[in-house]
Amino acid sequence: MDLAMLRAGKPDSPGALVMLASVFQDCVWRPELVLPAVAWTWFLFSGTYGTANATRTLCERAGWRPDVLVWLCTTTVNCVIMCLKDAYLTGGSLVPPGAAIVAWVARDLMFSLVVFVLPDKISAKLVARGITTIRGFQVQDVVQILLPLPLQLFTTPLHFLGISFVANPGPLGASARFAAAFREFGLRVGIRCARVLVPYCFGAVVNRKLRTDPRVLSRHKSA
Numbered sequence: 001m002d003l004a005m006l007r008a009g010k011p012d013s014p015g016a017l018v019m020l021a022s023v024f025q026d027c028v029w030r031p032e033l034v035l036p037a038v039a040w041t042w043f044l045f046s047g048t049y050g051t052a053n054a055t056r057t058l059c060e061r062a063g064w065r066p067d068v069l070v071w072l073c074t075t076t077v078n079c080v081i082m083c084l085k086d087a088y089l090t091g092g093s094l095v096p097p098g099a100a101i102v103a104w105v106a107r108d109l110m111f112s113l114v115v116f117v118l119p120d121k122i123s124a125k126l127v128a129r130g131i132t133t134i135r136g137f138q139v140q141d142v143v144q145i146l147l148p149l150p151l152q153l154f155t156t157p158l159h160f161l162g163i164s165f166v167a168n169p170g171p172l173g174a175s176a177r178f179a180a181a182f183r184e185f186g187l188r189v190g191i192r193c194a195r196v197l198v199p200y201c202f203g204a205v206v207n208r209k210l211r212t213d214p215r216v217l218s219r220h221k222s223a
Contacts, residue, residue: 002037002040002041002085002089002195003023003034003037003089004016004019004020004022004023004191005019005159005160005188005191005192005195006037006086006089006090006163007019007022007023008020008184008188009090009159009160009163009164009167009180010090010163010167011164011167011168011180015184015187016184016187016188016191017187020191036088036089037085037089040081040084040085040088040089041085043081043085044078044081044082044085045199045203047077047078047081048074048077048078048081048112049203049207051073051074051076051077051078052070052073052074052116052207053207053211055069055070055073055074056070056211067117067121070112070116070117071112071113071116071117074112074115074116075105075108075109075111075112075113078108078111078112079104079105079108079109082104082108083096083100083101083104086100086104086159086162086163086166087100087166090163090166090167096162096165096166097165097166097169099162099165100161100162100163100165100166101162103158103159103161103162103165104158104159104162106158107155107158107159107162110151110154110155111148111151111155114147114148114151115147115148115200115204116204118147119140119143119144119147119204120140122143122147123139123140123143123144126139126143127139127140140208141205144201144204144205144208145197145201145202145205146201148196148200148201149193149196149197149201152189152192152193152196153189155192156185156188156189156192157181157182157185158181159192160180160181160182160183160188161177161180161181163180164177164180164181165177168180
């Protein structure tokens, strides 16, 4: 999905659905075109979660509040890898234009806050009010799964704005940049919601349960 959305952000792209179909065809017939995107994406996931977990562990041992440090550290790692990944897969260069970096930093600041910090805050307030489950599911799980989805309404235009600066770094009017950022808005938001659902909604729930599972913690302590 990442590769399809990057291709869809180029000025000559026929659209997001066509690019999705093209990437799926490449997976079957020309996997060498897709493997770099897969490698970058897994590097992004492992780097972001590894940073979040390491920062939380450090804060727990030092007795620090983890919120701000987790937010800043995950934003830094996520933004560096994402900028490199998106610039390389879009334009073949590891050095994106400054305007693209600004757009992507704004995207990742919101993303890391919503995925790694706010779910704990919001669920704690709900638990304090006596709301521990929603339709039989733990409130923290529900918040973690649902919260990143509406965020895509804001991060999707920033994502494609950055792509427009990489794909077309020359002088381009504000109206053209705006049109590139909001092209196929509803469809792109839906695709990006599907893109974050497994790694950053359900994946974040699994990551938290593994970090707080007494059996996992006891293994680490015994090791």
